[in-house]
Amino acid sequence: MAVILTRDLYKTYNPDTIPVHALNGVSLSIEEGEFTAIVGPSGSGKTTLLNILGGLDSPTSGYVEVGGTDISQLSENELIDFRKNHIGFVFQSYNLIPVLTAYENVEFVMLLQGRPEKERKERTEALLAAVGLADHMDRRPSQLSGGQQQRVAVARALAPRPSFILADEPTANLDSHTSANLLDIMGKLNHEEKVTFIFSTHDSRVIERAHRVVTVEDGVIISDEGMKR
Amino acid sequence: MGLLIKIAWRNIWRSRTRSLVVLGAISLGIWALIFLLSFSRGMVYNLIDNSIRREIGHLQLEHPDFQKQRDFRFYLEDADSLGTLMFRDPHVLAVSERVVALGMVSSAKGARGVRIWGIDPDRESGVSFIAEKVVEGDFLAPARNPILMSRRLADKLGLKMRSKAVLTFQDLEGNITAGAFRITGLFDSGTTPFDEGTVMVRREDILRLTGGDGQDIAQQIVAIIDDPDSVGVVRDHLAPLFPNASLKSYAEVAPEVALYESQIGLMNMIVITIFMLALIFGIINTMLMAVLERVRELGMLMAIGMNRRRVFLMVMLETLFLGVTAMPVGIGLVIVTLRIFEQTGIDLSIFSEGMREFGMSEVVYPDPIPSIYIQVAVAVFLTAFLGAIYPAWKAIRLKPVEALTKI
Numbered sequence: 001m002a003v004i005l006t007r008d009l010y011k012t013y014n015p016d017t018i019p020v021h022a023l024n025g026v027s028l029s030i031e032e033g034e035f036t037a038i039v040g041p042s043g044s045g046k047t048t049l050l051n052i053l054g055g056l057d058s059p060t061s062g063y064v065e066v067g068g069t070d071i072s073q074l075s076e077n078e079l080i081d082f083r084k085n086h087i088g089f090v091f092q093s094y095n096l097i098p099v100l101t102a103y104e105n106v107e108f109v110m111l112l113q114g115r116p117e118k119e120r121k122e123r124t125e126a127l128l129a130a131v132g133l134a135d136h137m138d139r140r141p142s143q144l145s146g147g148q149q150q151r152v153a154v155a156r157a158l159a160p161r162p163s164f165i166l167a168d169e170p171t172a173n174l175d176s177h178t179s180a181n182l183l184d185i186m187g188k189l190n191h192e193e194k195v196t197f198i199f200s201t202h203d204s205r206v207i208e209r210a211h212r213v214v215t216v217e218d219g220v221i222i223s224d225e226g227m228k229r
Numbered sequence: 230m231g232l233l234i235k236i237a238w239r240n241i242w243r244s245r246t247r248s249l250v251v252l253g254a255i256s257l258g259i260w261a262l263i264f265l266l267s268f269s270r271g272m273v274y275n276l277i278d279n280s281i282r283r284e285i286g287h288l289q290l291e292h293p294d295f296q297k298q299r300d301f302r303f304y305l306e307d308a309d310s311l312g313t314l315m316f317r318d319p320h321v322l323a324v325s326e327r328v329v330a331l332g333m334v335s336s337a338k339g340a341r342g343v344r345i346w347g348i349d350p351d352r353e354s355g356v357s358f359i360a361e362k363v364v365e366g367d368f369l370a371p372a373r374n375p376i377l378m379s380r381r382l383a384d385k386l387g388l389k390m391r392s393k394a395v396l397t398f399q400d401l402e403g404n405i406t407a408g409a410f411r412i413t414g415l416f417d418s419g420t421t422p423f424d425e426g427t428v429m430v431r432r433e434d435i436l437r438l439t440g441g442d443g444q445d446i447a448q449q450i451v452a453i454i455d456d457p458d459s460v461g462v463v464r465d466h467l468a469p470l471f472p473n474a475s476l477k478s479y480a481e482v483a484p485e486v487a488l489y490e491s492q493i494g495l496m497n498m499i500v501i502t503i504f505m506l507a508l509i510f511g512i513i514n515t516m517l518m519a520v521l522e523r524v525r526e527l528g529m530l531m532a533i534g535m536n537r538r539r540v541f542l543m544v545m546l547e548t549l550f551l552g553v554t555a556m557p558v559g560i561g562l563v564i565v566t567l568r569i570f571e572q573t574g575i576d577l578s579i580f581s582e583g584m585r586e587f588g589m590s591e592v593v594y595p596d597p598i599p600s601i602y603i604q605v606a607v608a609v610f611l612t613a614f615l616g617a618i619y620p621a622w623k624a625i626r627l628k629p630v631e632a633l634t635k636i
């Protein structure tokens with residue numbers, strides 16, 4: 001079953017003033033367990049697409065179904081709840097709550113979900129160990145490197161057991177070695193946790209690691225290739 | 230909730246300097262507010278107390294017409310037994326029967342219109358503090374026609390101790406009469422109008438000169454009671470005993486006292502409201518800044534599933550924490566300061582000439598209303614609460630996508 005299904009997505013910014021057609025009919029289906037890269041030149045519409053898939057923005061027209069729910073029908077408040085329970089986010093920056101430690105950041109969404117203490121503790125510790133930060137649990141984001149912060153963000157995104165994880169240019173602020181390391185960790189977790197990853201990137205070395213590469217240009221998908229590994 | 234409290238509390242300390250400045254400002258505001266209100270209350274009560282201990286006492290019994298027209302002929306008969314009747318009440322601590330006449334004191338140098346008190350020094354010293362204010366000589370000790378006046382008045386008339394002064398006044402028939410007195414004491418009450426307008430002689434002397442020799446009359450019987458706050462109750466309790474006289478409390482005799490006492494609540498309210506207004510703009514400004522510099526973070530929080538209710542609550546909590554932290558600091562500070570000044574008083578002697586005009590002492594003791602702390606605490610809490618609403622509302626109006634892409 002598809003975790004994400006879109007049909008004929010259009011997105012026009014500023015329709016009344018200077019319209020920008022960011023998406024021009026995107027139909028895409030993402031299956032459970034995929035590790036998919038959305039690529040394309042700057043301004044091609046990657047962020048716009050990911051925001052719509054994540055319920056952060058709504059399309060001008062078209063249909064988006066996430067986990068069997070038509071999210072265009074949800075209210076602003078229902079969307080927040082939906083995101084909390086179904087979608088993990090990794091942003092390019094400003095991912096973590098600065099006043100909370102790595103541990104508390106990972107635990108955060110689980111607390112919002114009201115998961116029991118024991119489960120939270122086990123999962124937080126396990127995930128921080130999986131991203132190689134078992135020794136840094138009590139550090140605040142400002143005491144972590146950029147790569148470490150992104151690893152905490154990946155652990156945080158996974159913790160509430162979402163249906164899939166959206167990462168918009170998660171490596172944009174990282175050097176190539178750190179980027180590779182982050183992608184390795186994401187790949188490993190995709191495999192171990194069977195969680196779907198969708199990420200956008202410019203970086204060819206990151207693209208290499210994707211299992212499927214969807215290329216967007218001028219708001220349309222121009223190629224969609226499965227990568228056999 | 231615990232999570233929100235934790236985040237909110239830590240958020241305050243993110244911009245340590247700013248928070249400390251805001252905390253300092255609120256604490257200082259609380260301090261200044263309470264101190265000022267207590268000081269002005271102390272000043273007013275100082276004025277009232279001085280006027281009570283100088284002349285009006287807590288209770289005044291007079292002939293009903295003497296109230297309207299200060300005519301010597303409106304006197305109380307059997308004054309001593311009326312005084313004794315008053316004194317019998319357990320709340321009454323001291324009573325003094327006064328003969329009060331308007332007249333003139335003259336010397337070789339000049340003359341002045343004065344109010345003449347004919348008193349029994351022993352009884353009067355239980356009621357007024359004039360006995361303690363004698364700076365030279367004694368308080369009308371038995372002699373031949375002794376007179377006590379203020380040093381100020383004596384100077385104006387060119388008189389000294391043992392000088393002779395002539396008093397002119399009406400007798401009981403309405404005829405002008407005069408008597409020669411010798412100064413045996415000089416006082417300084419600290420209040421210029423009183424000092425310049427009052428002289429004291431022995432009650433029997435003035436009665437003899439006015440044709441009331443051996444009679445038991447007085448124009449005014451003044452009493453001091455144990456608990457000034459219950460003066461109304463004591464007055465109502467005593468009044469029926471004197472059907473032919475009028476018994477008034479100090480608040481009725483000096484209407485400015487009653488006015489002040491009834492307005493103090495309103496005045497405090499106004500001052501507290503002004504304080505709250507100043508505070509609320511400070512709080513809105515600070516919290517708005519705190520929200521606006523965290524736009525991306527708030528966008529991220531809403532993106533990953535923190536709902537609006539929680540975001541709102543978080544901003545509210547941050548604001549309340551600022552207020553709640555500043556409160557004990559400010560109140561603690563003011564309690565300590567007030568303790569000190571309640572002991573030492575505040576010396577205003579540099580302004581003493583001006584204060585003499587109004588009958589205020591040189592040293593004023595701040596006098597906080599016990600409820601002021603609660604009032605101010607509630608006001609600060611309320612202000613923080615109200616001031617938080619707009620920034621918190623601003624925070625939840627953010628759209629996650631826009632907030633996240635904000636530079």
Ligand SMILES: Nc1ncnc2c1ncn2[C@@H]1O[C@H](COP(=O)(O)OP(=O)(O)OP(=O)(O)O)[C@@H](O)[C@H]1O
Nearest residue numbers: 013014020021022041042043044045046047048049
């Ligand atoms: N909020 C907005 N208002 C107006 N135009 C926008 C807005 N966001 C994006 N656009 C425009 O929509 C188009 C697609 O932008 P988008 O951010 O989706 O591209 P992108 O592929 O993510 O680019 P990049 O690789 O630089 O991040 C661009 O032309 C962009 O200028």
Ligand SMILES: [Mg+2]
Nearest residue numbers: 046047048168
């Ligand atoms: Mg982008």
